[in-house]
Amino acid sequence: MRTLPLLFSYRRCPYAIRARLALWQAGVTVQLHEVSLRDKPAELLRLSPKGTVPVLQLPDGTILDQSLDIMRWALAQHDPDGWLQVAPxxxxxxxxxxxxxxxxxxxxxxxxxxxxxxxxxxxxxxxxxxxxxxxxxxxxxxxxxxxxxxxxxxxxxxxxxxxxxxxxxxxxxxxxxxxxxxxxxxxxxxxxxxxxxxxxxxxxxxxx
Missing domain, CATH: 1.20.1050 (Glutathione S-transferase Yfyf (Class Pi); Chain A, domain 2)
Incomplete structure (x- = not known):
């Protein structure tokens, strides 16, 4: 079993950027895999056949492959500036x-x-x-x-x-x-x- 979440990301993708913002804000340490969009790794496609980033695999095997789900999961772990509570x-x-x-x-x-x-x-x-x-x-x-x-x-x-x-x-x-x-x-x-x-x-x- 992995000890750290595994994050498939692409540096300039806005969906991946928003996920990283929440993960970094929450202080969640991840194993980061920067993806080449022209040569997507087999592991990414196995975890999420749609083949887009970001994809986060948690140590228990849970897969989060929507950026907003990753943001909300990360901030549920730790939300030091209250991003989730600012508005309904x-x-x-x-x-x-x-x-x-x-x-x-x-x-x-x-x-x-x-x-x-x-x-x-x-x-x-x-x-x-x-x-x-x-x-x-x-x-x-x-x-x-x-x-x-x-x-x-x-x-x-x-x-x-x-x-x-x-x-x-x-x-x-x-x-x-x-x-x-x-x-x-x-x-x-x-x-x-x-x-x-x-x-x-x-x-x-x-x-x-």
């Missing part, structure tokens, strides 16, 4: 669902606009702002984090996706007058020592 769980999960559903679809179309020529990249971007980001902006105009003064499960679950959106056209994102509060929120998240820690290049000697 149903409200946080509803906001995360809008991020993971409609917004993620538009983000992919914006990022890979050449694969979706029915609209221009700018049109996909504007729909993403209208559908999701403008509502986040309104929240953040009222307080520094999505549910008040303190970071929450929702803040950390959404942060990697807003980061990915910003990186598609950083010059536009940095200049747009439509999202100043969201821009400041993103930068505060990126400046966290926790975020720097989870984005550090993994030690490949830990790979199985």
């Amino acid at each position: 769980m149903a409200e946080m999960l509803a906001l995360i669902a809008r991020n993971d559903g409609p917004f993620k679809q538009l983000l992919d179309r914006y990022k890979y606009a050449e694969r979706h020529p029915e609209r221009s990249a700018a049109e996909w971007r504007e729909e993403a702002v209208h559908t999701h980001l403008s509502a986040l902006e309104a929240r953040l105009q009222a307080h520094p984090c999505l549910f008040g003064a303190h970071g929450s499960l929702a803040d950390m679950a959404l942060l990697p996706f807003v980061r990915q959106f910003a990186q598609v056209d950083r010059a536009w994102f940095d200049a747009t007058p439509a999202l100043p509060a969201l821009r400041a929120w993103l930068q505060r998240g990126l400046d966290l020592p926790l975020f720097a820690a989870v984005m550090a290049q993994p030690d490949r000697s830990a790979a199985i």
